[in-house]
Amino acid sequence: MSEYYYELTINPQNNYELFLELLSALTNEAIEECEDGTLIARSEEDLSDVEFGILEFAKRLNINCTTTCIKKENQDWIENYKKSVKSVEVGSFFIRPSWEEKKEDKIDIIIDPALSFGSGHHETTSSCILAIDQFVKKDNEVLDVGCGSGILSIAAAKLGCGVDICDTDEVCINDTIENFKLNNATFNNSWIGSANKATKQYDVVIANIVADVLVMIHKDLKKCLKDGGILIVSGILDKHLDRVLSKFKDLKELEVIHKNEWVTVVFSK
Numbered sequence: 001m002s003e004y005y006y007e008l009t010i011n012p013q014n015n016y017e018l019f020l021e022l023l024s025a026l027t028n029e030a031i032e033e034c035e036d037g038t039l040i041a042r043s044e045e046d047l048s049d050v051e052f053g054i055l056e057f058a059k060r061l062n063i064n065c066t067t068t069c070i071k072k073e074n075q076d077w078i079e080n081y082k083k084s085v086k087s088v089e090v091g092s093f094f095i096r097p098s099w100e101e102k103k104e105d106k107i108d109i110i111i112d113p114a115l116s117f118g119s120g121h122h123e124t125t126s127s128c129i130l131a132i133d134q135f136v137k138k139d140n141e142v143l144d145v146g147c148g149s150g151i152l153s154i155a156a157a158k159l160g161c162g163v164d165i166c167d168t169d170e171v172c173i174n175d176t177i178e179n180f181k182l183n184n185a186t187f188n189n190s191w192i193g194s195a196n197k198a199t200k201q202y203d204v205v206i207a208n209i210v211a212d213v214l215v216m217i218h219k220d221l222k223k224c225l226k227d228g229g230i231l232i233v234s235g236i237l238d239k240h241l242d243r244v245l246s247k248f249k250d251l252k253e254l255e256v257i258h259k260n261e262w263v264t265v266v267f268s269k
């Protein structure tokens, strides 16, 4: 990596597309198209010749166009990005990206940034982890409905539970499978879909999904829960709490966790 790079900005007053086309022809670098109509090219090569070509083109077409070409200090973008991904401590667990060191006195969970929801930072995920810490016991059979990144089922697996995972989004199932490998953990069954496809009853069912979906699938969640089992539901905004609670009146409320405007509820059947 060079110590410096060049940043060329181009502001044509009109005929934006012509300038974009010319810039694309003059450089192989990626071009940033800003909302205000500015074009930006960055390169470790000096872009003064490109700037000269653009200004000559504008002069000949009699188009008002301003440019700047500035030499800037290069940064280690990957290192900067890595620094922006933070680890988080939740109860007994330490959730970290793979490039950070683990904490010896905590249960280690590795989650690298990916598309699926569940880094541990969101209030709903961290509240579910607190609930898992408190209510889930070794050897419990656990179903994670809407597994996302798999963070909750990995937490349960690390406590010594047998876990099944499901999500309506195939990408999440694939990310969860990868994250289980990354964490050297195992699950039993997985499927694309929801709690209605469960073929057995569980000691613990966890569903961190939005209120509307919890209301929609409340019967399925209860059906796949053993008598005496624990149900953890989350993803509920304060304002929707009563609507969700009304669907679980037949269960016993054990704990309600509030974090900012988000609520997580733990029931027993």
Ligand SMILES: C[S@@+](CC[C@H](N)C(=O)[O-])C[C@H]1O[C@@H](n2cnc3c(N)ncnc32)[C@H](O)[C@@H]1O
Residues within 6 Å of the ligand: 116, 117, 118, 119, 120, 124, 125, 128, 145, 146, 147, 148, 149, 150, 151, 152, 166, 167, 168, 169, 172, 193, 194, 195, 208, 209, 210, 213, 217, 235
């Ligand atoms: C908020 S994320 C939770 C991810 C992770 N469990 C966590 O706690 O961070 C909700 C997940 O539920 C999935 N989902 C949405 N509707 C669902 C449904 N009806 N059944 C199962 N999963 C669903 C989404 O694809 C998404 O991955």
